[in-house]
Amino acid sequence: MADIIQVKRISKYYNWKKPDEVRALIDVTMSVKKGEALVLCGASGCGKTTLLGVVGCMSRSTSGSVLVAGRDVSRLPERFLGDVRRKTFGFIFQQFNLIRTVSVLENILLPLYPGDLSMGQMKERAGRILARLDLHDKVRTKVARLSGGEQQRVAIARALIHQPQVIIADEPTAHLDSTLASELLDILSGLKREGKTVLIATHDSFVSGHPMINRVIHMRDGRIIDSSDS
Amino acid sequence: MIRLLKILEFALSSLARRKFKNLSIIVVYSFTIAVLASVLLLTHSLKKTALAVLVDAPAIVVQRLVGGRHELVPISYSRIIEKIPGVGRVHPRVWGYYYDSLYHVNYTLLGINKGQRRFAMVSGKTLTTDEQCIIGQGVAGAQHAETGMDLLLIDSKGVGYSCEISGTFKANSNLWTNDLIVLSNEALQGFFGMPDGLATDITVEVFNGREVALVAQKIKRLLPDTRPITIDEILHTYTSIFNWRSGMMLTVFTSSLIAFSILAWDKATGISGEEKREIGILKAIGWDTGDVLTLKLFEGIIISVTSFLAGISLAYVHVFLLDAPLLMPVLKGWSVLFPRFHLVPYIDGYQIIVLGFLTILPYMASTVLPSWKTAITDPENAMRGV
Amino acid sequence: MRRTSCFLGIIALFLVHLALLSLHSRRVQKLWRENELPETRKLVHRLALTDVALWTEARYTRNPALADFFTPFQDFPAAFEHFPAGSIIAPTLPAVDSRLSIDTTTGRTRQ
Numbered sequence: 001m002a003d004i005i006q007v008k009r010i011s012k013y014y015n016w017k018k019p020d021e022v023r024a025l026i027d028v029t030m031s032v033k034k035g036e037a038l039v040l041c042g043a044s045g046c047g048k049t050t051l052l053g054v055v056g057c058m059s060r061s062t063s064g065s066v067l068v069a070g071r072d073v074s075r076l077p078e079r080f081l082g083d084v085r086r087k088t089f090g091f092i093f094q095q096f097n098l099i100r101t102v103s104v105l106e107n108i109l110l111p112l113y114p115g116d117l118s119m120g121q122m123k124e125r126a127g128r129i130l131a132r133l134d135l136h137d138k139v140r141t142k143v144a145r146l147s148g149g150e151q152q153r154v155a156i157a158r159a160l161i162h163q164p165q166v167i168i169a170d171e172p173t174a175h176l177d178s179t180l181a182s183e184l185l186d187i188l189s190g191l192k193r194e195g196k197t198v199l200i201a202t203h204d205s206f207v208s209g210h211p212m213i214n215r216v217i218h219m220r221d222g223r224i225i226d227s228s229d230s
Numbered sequence: 231m232i233r234l235l236k237i238l239e240f241a242l243s244s245l246a247r248r249k250f251k252n253l254s255i256i257v258v259y260s261f262t263i264a265v266l267a268s269v270l271l272l273t274h275s276l277k278k279t280a281l282a283v284l285v286d287a288p289a290i291v292v293q294r295l296v297g298g299r300h301e302l303v304p305i306s307y308s309r310i311i312e313k314i315p316g317v318g319r320v321h322p323r324v325w326g327y328y329y330d331s332l333y334h335v336n337y338t339l340l341g342i343n344k345g346q347r348r349f350a351m352v353s354g355k356t357l358t359t360d361e362q363c364i365i366g367q368g369v370a371g372a373q374h375a376e377t378g379m380d381l382l383l384i385d386s387k388g389v390g391y392s393c394e395i396s397g398t399f400k401a402n403s404n405l406w407t408n409d410l411i412v413l414s415n416e417a418l419q420g421f422f423g424m425p426d427g428l429a430t431d432i433t434v435e436v437f438n439g440r441e442v443a444l445v446a447q448k449i450k451r452l453l454p455d456t457r458p459i460t461i462d463e464i465l466h467t468y469t470s471i472f473n474w475r476s477g478m479m480l481t482v483f484t485s486s487l488i489a490f491s492i493l494a495w496d497k498a499t500g501i502s503g504e505e506k507r508e509i510g511i512l513k514a515i516g517w518d519t520g521d522v523l524t525l526k527l528f529e530g531i532i533i534s535v536t537s538f539l540a541g542i543s544l545a546y547v548h549v550f551l552l553d554a555p556l557l558m559p560v561l562k563g564w565s566v567l568f569p570r571f572h573l574v575p576y577i578d579g580y581q582i583i584v585l586g587f588l589t590i591l592p593y594m595a596s597t598v599l600p601s602w603k604t605a606i607t608d609p610e611n612a613m614r615g616v
Numbered sequence: 617m618r619r620t621s622c623f624l625g626i627i628a629l630f631l632v633h634l635a636l637l638s639l640h641s642r643r644v645q646k647l648w649r650e651n652e653l654p655e656t657r658k659l660v661h662r663l664a665l666t667d668v669a670l671w672t673e674a675r676y677t678r679n680p681a682l683a684d685f686f687t688p689f690q691d692f693p694a695a696f697e698h699f700p701a702g703s704i705i706a707p708t709l710p711a712v713d714s715r716l717s718i719d720t721t722t723g724r725t726r727q
Contacts, residue, residue: 058514059610078606079519085609086516097511097613101247106240110512113236114521119617122236161515235620242619280668281652286661291682300675300687323664327675336672340663349662350655366669402652403659408669409678431682433664457684464666464681471680532623539630546637550644567672574648575641 003067004197005032005055010064010074012050012222021215024050025061026222036164039190039208042219048201049094049170051219056089057058058079069165086111090159092169096151100144104135104154107143111162129157133187148175156187165195173204185210193198204215237521241528244554256490256537258493263589264543266486268557270581271549271573273472278576279405280468288433288444289465291323292449293457302428307453310432314448316441322429324418328383328411333372335566341418345595351407353377354397360417362396366582368408368567370398381411386423393417401570408569434458490589501600509604522605523598530597534590542582 012025025047032038032055042047053059054066057073066074073084085091098107105126112122130136133153143151154177159167167188173181181204189212194200200207208216218226245252258567285497292311308320324341348356352364353379363381365373377398385391399407402512411422436442436451439461446458487563511524548554550573554561604612659665667679676683 053610059608078608082513082516082518082521085514089516091514093514097507098512099508099511102243106243108242111515111517113240114233114517116232118232119236119239158515231632235617238623239617239620242623246619276668282649283656283660284666286657287666287681288664291664291666293682327678336678338669338678346662349659351659368669391680403656405670406656406660406665409672410663410669412663459666459682467681493699529703532682535627536630539627539634542628543637546634546641550641563671565671565673569669575637575644577638577641611697 002034003031004034004069005199006067007031007051007055007207008065008067010054010061010066012047012054012059013062014043016062017021023222025054028064028222028224030217030224030227032166032199034197035192035195036214037192037212038200039213039216040199040201040219041208041216042052042201043203046219047222048219050222052170052199052201056086056091056166058091065103075217082114086114086162088165090162090164090167092152092155092159092167092172092176094171096155098151098158100153101142103131103140103142104146105139107154108157108161115162124162126157129160133157149180152176152180152184156184161189164196166199167191169198169200171202171204172200173202173207178206181206185212188212234524236522238528238532241525241532244525245529245532252533255493256533256540259490259533259537259589259593260540260544262486262490262493263538263585265556266483266585266589267542267545267555267582268549269486270585271545271575271577272557272561273556274453274578274581275549275573275576277468277472279574280472281465283406284464284468285461287461289436289439289461290446290449291372291458291459291464292432292434293452293459294431294455295457302424303456304447305427305429305432307456308432310452311432311449314452316437316445318437320435321433321518323431323433324422324424325430326416326418326422330372330383333566335372336409337411337567338409338412339418339421341415342412344414344416349397349399351400351403352397353400354395357396357412360414360420361393362414363393363563364397364399364410364412365395366399366407366410367401368569369411370395372567383411384423385421390576391421402572404569405571406589409567426470464588469589480520487588491592501604506603506604507613509601510607510609510614513605513612514609515606521607523601526598526601526605527594531590532592532598534593538586538590546575549573 006032007028010025011023014022014024028047028051040051042048050059054061057066061074064074065072068084068088071084073081076084085157099110108126108129109122112125112227117125127136130139133156135150135153135157137151138146138154143154146154152172159169161196169188172184172188176184188198188200188217189210192212198212200213202208206212215227215229217224218228237477291304294301294307303322305322308322310316312320326339328337328339329335330337337381342357344357344359346356354364355362357364365375365381369381370376375395377395379395380392381395385393385394393413399410416429418424419426436447441461441493442462446460449456449458512522512525513519548556551572553572558568667680669678671677676687
């Protein structure tokens with residue numbers, strides 16, 4: 001299967017060339033195949049969140065290149081990256097990053113506002129996802145009033161609504177008990193069966209050991225130290 | 231188009247989340263614009279009204295100056311002026327000011343020939359004797375007098391002078407006649423103690439409007455101690471006297487603009503951490519920089535356009551339907567005798583457009599520009615509030 | 617899109633309101649020009665008036681068109697400023713050769 005993501009010798013330094021320089025990624029090279037489920041493993045601060053951010057076009061690497069579907073996005077101007085994010089990636093953040101004063105439905109619809117679908121079509125699509133994730137009775141509830149698990153599901157729904165090719169999840173089970181974590185992995189597993197590519201950053205062995213995972217990449221101190229098939 | 235409408239919907243939703251703050255901004259903003267627009271509407275209306283009426287003012291008014299001070303003019307000057315080609319009727323005017331120490335008001339006393347036909351804007355009769363007068367509404371109010379009663383004044387010799395009020399100017403002429411007391415020329419000359427052969431000034435009719443300046447120059451040459459004031463100069467006074475760029479209107483206008491600038495500056499200097507985070511989230515889930523800026527632009531447009539339209543509506547109602555109760559005291563100041571009048575609703579579209587330009591655009595800029603930096607930042611940094 | 621419809625509806629209402637005010641303005645202007653203006657002009661002409669009677673505190677505020685630069689200073693030494701009339705009325709520059717002309721048939725000014 002073709003590589004959907006290729007990362008070539010990327011490094012990411014914060015406060016580069018300053019006394020308080022932090023080297024979050026050092027010379028990282030990896031590739032992700034279409035339809036693959038890949039886990040980035042490592043202790044806190046090893047660079048897995050940073051790597052996901054660079055891959056998902058949330059931030060830029062200091063050096064190196066990132067190819068998404070064969071296109072080099074690492075030096076693309078910011079004004080074009082929105083298009084890449086919208087068409088390719090669905091990001092599930094560790095802290096959810098939902099707009100807390102807005103309802104569940106509005107949060108989920110957010111990625112579709114700049115697109116060409118009518119409001120009716122947007123709501124129809126949201127309705128299907130809400131039913132799938134068992135959120136249909138929370139449609140008008142403000143996110144601030146939801147439990148951690150419910151917010152997680154809203155974050156997933158928002159990541160899926162624009163039908164991205166790649167799902168990126170950063171520590172998706174961090175705020176979930178084992179039952180909810182299991183449900184989440186079932187959802188991601190279903191998405192993988194639909195042909196989506198899944199990238200997960202976690203230090204939870206329950207996730208890295210799940211049957212849907214194809215490969216586990218271990219990181220330490222900003223470098224890849226091991227890559228093994230699951 | 232659908233995309234823009236959807237972003238507009240989200241902008242409205244975004245503003246509705248901070249309902250009280252945004253409603254307060256709209257209220258203050260509308261009020262500021264209403265004040266500014268009221269000043270513009272009031273001054274423009276007064277100017278247009280004055281100009282529309284004063285086209286029938288005398289073509290030339292000839293004053294006499296002695297030692298730089300305004301002095302009475304010999305009536306014999308009229309005969310010299312009459313001989314100038316192009317000059318029509320030359321009429322010496324007797325008029326002056328009178329201070330009523332009892333009511334602490336100034337009146338303007340004006341003399342006319344007895345036996346003229348009735349004035350349409352007078353309720354009552356015209357003057358037929360030296361013991362009659364016609365008064366303005368302001369005089370009537372100050373003296374608690376009306377047609378048929380007697381008006382008592384003190385003449386230049388300190389002697390009481392009584393005249394019967396034969397008529398009162400109607401209220402719709404207040405702007406011109408509020409403080410007037412019209413007497414016969416003979417009565418007024420006696421009242422002021424004016425020597426025979428002298429008048430306050432001389433009005434000159436000129437047949438051809440284009441020759442007014444030329445005739446004025448000739449008068450000045452023939453009578454060097456005079457100061458001819460042409461109709462153009464009278465009208466010029468009124469094109470600039472209610473100019474919003476002058477005097478206290480400028481102060482009111484400037485104060486409002488400064489208040490508004492503070493409002494816009496407060497917005498421009500601070501995009502909150504919460505707003506930065508929101509922009510970061512929108513970028514992260516696929517909004518372009520352009521989409522984010524469109525959102526912010528719409529937020530600015532919604533507030534500024536709504537406030538502008540509300541402010542203009544309020545200003546019109548305030549000035550032309552309610553007779554500017556908030557501005558009139560400013561205009562009146564310490565005037566004891568200030569006319570009550572209805573303003574004719576003249577609107578200068580150019581001024582309104584300039585006002586819109588000066589208020590809508592800066593507010594939109596103050597909404598978009600602070601978001602610009604965050605909108606072009608990487609989503610990761612934006613979400614962290616960097 | 618409920619909110620958008622509401623907002624556009626409000627704007628439309630404002631615009632309709634302003635259009636009505638504009639019609640009101642034209643109507644009142646027309647009535648004034650037809651009914652009051654001719655009589656007021658006749659009055660001003662017959663009485664040879666040169667100024668509006670807004671501020672009656674001093675000569676230069678009552679008859680600003682007949683005042684000149686030094687008129688305010690003629691009241692007396694240490695005279696108080698006549699407020700706000702003296703502030704509102706800015707001195708107009710002498711316009712001996714004025715470029716302002718009037719059309720005596722319509723009453724409109726031209727520059």
